Amino acid sequence: MNYIIESLAQLFGAEPRKPVKEEIRPAAQEIHFYKKANPVTKAFIEELHNRPKVSKWRNRRWLTLLFINLLFVLSYQLDIQLLEGALTASRFAGFHMADLNSALQVMLAFKVVVLNLIIGTTTILIMWLLLGGRSFCSWICPYHLLAEWTEAVHLWLVSKNIIENKTFHRGARTVFYVVFALLAIITGYTVFETISPTGILSRALIYGPGFALIWVGVLLLFEIFISRRAWCRYVCPIGMTYGFVGVVSPMRVTYHLSDCAHEGDCRKVCLVPHVLDVTIKNRARDSRVDLGADCTRCGLCVDLCPTDSLRFEFKLPGSEK
Amino acid sequence: MSVEKKQPGKKKRLARKEKARREFLRTIGLTAGVIGIAGLGYYPVAKSEVIRLRPPGALAEDEFLASCIKCGQCVQVCPVEAIKLADIMDGFGIGTPYIDARPQACDFSCDGLQCVLACPTGSLTHEINYPHETRMGFARLARPDKCLAMKGEGFKGYARGTDFKGVLRYDEIDRWVAQPVSEHKYDLELCDLCMRQCPIEIRRLQCEAGKPPSGDKNQCPPKRAIDLISIDSKTGFAAMKPEVLEGCVGCGVCEMICPTEPAAIVIEARATGVSV
Numbered sequence A: 001m002n003y004i005i006e007s008l009a010q011l012f013g014a015e016p017r018k019p020v021k022e023e024i025r026p027a028a029q030e031i032h033f034y035k036k037a038n039p040v041t042k043a044f045i046e047e048l049h050n051r052p053k054v055s056k057w058r059n060r061r062w063l064t065l066l067f068i069n070l071l072f073v074l075s076y077q078l079d080i081q082l083l084e085g086a087l088t089a090s091r092f093a094g095f096h097m098a099d100l101n102s103a104l105q106v107m108l109a110f111k112v113v114v115l116n117l118i119i120g121t122t123t124i125l126i127m128w129l130l131l132g133g134r135s136f137c138s139w140i141c142p143y144h145l146l147a148e149w150t151e152a153v154h155l156w157l158v159s160k161n162i163i164e165n166k167t168f169h170r171g172a173r174t175v176f177y178v179v180f181a182l183l184a185i186i187t188g189y190t191v192f193e194t195i196s197p198t199g200i201l202s203r204a205l206i207y208g209p210g211f212a213l214i215w216v217g218v219l220l221l222f223e224i225f226i227s228r229r230a231w232c233r234y235v236c237p238i239g240m241t242y243g244f245v246g247v248v249s250p251m252r253v254t255y256h257l258s259d260c261a262h263e264g265d266c267r268k269v270c271l272v273p274h275v276l277d278v279t280i281k282n283r284a285r286d287s288r289v290d291l292g293a294d295c296t297r298c299g300l301c302v303d304l305c306p307t308d309s310l311r312f313e314f315k316l317p318g319s320e321k
Numbered sequence B: 001m002s003v004e005k006k007q008p009g010k011k012k013r014l015a016r017k018e019k020a021r022r023e024f025l026r027t028i029g030l031t032a033g034v035i036g037i038a039g040l041g042y043y044p045v046a047k048s049e050v051i052r053l054r055p056p057g058a059l060a061e062d063e064f065l066a067s068c069i070k071c072g073q074c075v076q077v078c079p080v081e082a083i084k085l086a087d088i089m090d091g092f093g094i095g096t097p098y099i100d101a102r103p104q105a106c107d108f109s110c111d112g113l114q115c116v117l118a119c120p121t122g123s124l125t126h127e128i129n130y131p132h133e134t135r136m137g138f139a140r141l142a143r144p145d146k147c148l149a150m151k152g153e154g155f156k157g158y159a160r161g162t163d164f165k166g167v168l169r170y171d172e173i174d175r176w177v178a179q180p181v182s183e184h185k186y187d188l189e190l191c192d193l194c195m196r197q198c199p200i201e202i203r204r205l206q207c208e209a210g211k212p213p214s215g216d217k218n219q220c221p222p223k224r225a226i227d228l229i230s231i232d233s234k235t236g237f238a239a240m241k242p243e244v245l246e247g248c249v250g251c252g253v254c255e256m257i258c259p260t261e262p263a264a265i266v267i268e269a270r271a272t273g274v275s276v
Helices: A002-012 A026-037 A042-049 A056-077 A100-110 A115-131 A135-139 A142-159 A171-187 A191-195 A197-207 A212-225 A230-235 A237-247 A265-269 A273-279 A300-304 B002-006 B009-039 B042-047 B061-067 B073-077 B088-093 B114-118 B199-208 B253-257
Strands: A083-086 A089-092 A095-098 A251-256 A288-290 A310-314 B083-085 B097-099 B137-141 B155-158 B185-188 B226-231 B239-244 B265-269
Touching: A002 A171, A002 A237, A056 A083, A056 A135, A056 A142, A056 A197, A056 A300, A083 A197, A083 B073, A089 B073, A095 A100, A095 A115, A100 A115, A100 A171, A100 A191, A100 A237, A100 B061, A115 A135, A115 A237, A135 A237, A142 A197, A142 A212, A142 A230, A171 A191, A171 A230, A171 A237, A171 B009, A191 B009, A191 B088, A197 A212, A212 A230, A212 B088, A230 B009, A251 A273, A265 A273, A265 A300, A300 A310, B042 B088, B073 B083, B073 B114, B137 B239, B253 B265
Parallel strands: none
Antiparallel strands: A083 A089, A089 A095, A251 A288, A251 A310, B083 B097, B137 B265, B155 B185, B226 B239
């Protein structure tokens, strides 16, 4: 229950809370205590940083993302007809699928739901329930991939002190979520779709480029020069919708306290570093903690962690303590 | 940052407060900015300068815009590739399907309204099954002075030239594969292309000959879509006027095939009116 509440609070923009001592389970307390008595040496941290870098999950993810989007393109361009439509709604081998956020916007605006949309939405809901919710963002969304690449440029500019990253309050995403939902209900137009880079990019890939790509370019430039990963972090309602799914998904990244050296590199690569707050010294409430639902399951931290303290795990319901 | 760290506690707290204040203001700016930009999408919809010709079965424009999920499945199933997706200049209509009849009209080559069947949200209503049940718009003889039939002229050659990319179903050549209009040579004593190629009229004639499309009598249009009416010609030769009738569904084939430049007959999207 705690996990659900805290996950939702983080999705809505709350900062992670430092646990009070009573909240920390004895097993974790013991480890915290041990670590305090035996601090890691600089030499050890250095040794950790010298371990070979792996990009296993990143590569798998990029390949999946490219493969799925390519499948959309080829299904149409080569008339394979395996995955017809675009990311907003499609048919896989004839079976309906509908993006949860696009479907939600349509339902709110149109106020009528036809059977095909129910089928498509349910299919996708079950799929992402099993696969982790926001895993849609990092494993499927084409904007995420572009943003990852331009993020490298942003980080380089920051490292050279050419620009400074401007942050926003994460609560903005909740405001956007509510406003776009209300706009759909009141105006009867799917207002968010007009500026959704996910929809724009997906359609541009499949049906050919258009002027809408300029908007995507503006977003990427904003992320390069002004604010790191701003769209995904502070705006996108799609991420929020899938975040809700992730709250009850058994597919999670888990944190294992015992071997963690708390050097904090994982938080530096993370799109949503607040979910990795537990990796800060003395924050973990248990020897094993599930990362919050805002986690996109991208695996960058799993790849990076030199002590194998972050792992992908599929936890069946009921196995939770 | 490094300077702030060296400051005493109180100043540091103030600096942090100032930082939070700035972040808050920035966040307000971001929120207003993004919602404002999204709101700009209302402008083209409100102005509705261009009324789009929507695919068969499209709901009334407001409902259509509300319900379309912008996936383009209708685009993918159309055998003559008549359907295009709107760009960001259409505002809230971004990603919605439309037909530009002049380069490629909907000729109902699919018979079964594939786009309607493909639509996952009912934007193209599943309540229609046959071409004659749709009403995408209405044809209008917009430029009678250009019309060859009105002038009593025939037509010889390729309706839209040999470079034209559009395709049409020519049953006599291949019922299932639409043929390039650019390969079809006409030789008509009086130009009647708009009526000759009208998919509704073609179906009507097939039904009258006892051969309804796919042997399905439901395919027979109950009403005529277009007719050529004799008019008195001052110059003395037989001239005729295309008269659009109640059965017109607005598919746009007449506009596509019209050999004059610009087309004498055009589709008015969403129009349901009587003929001119």
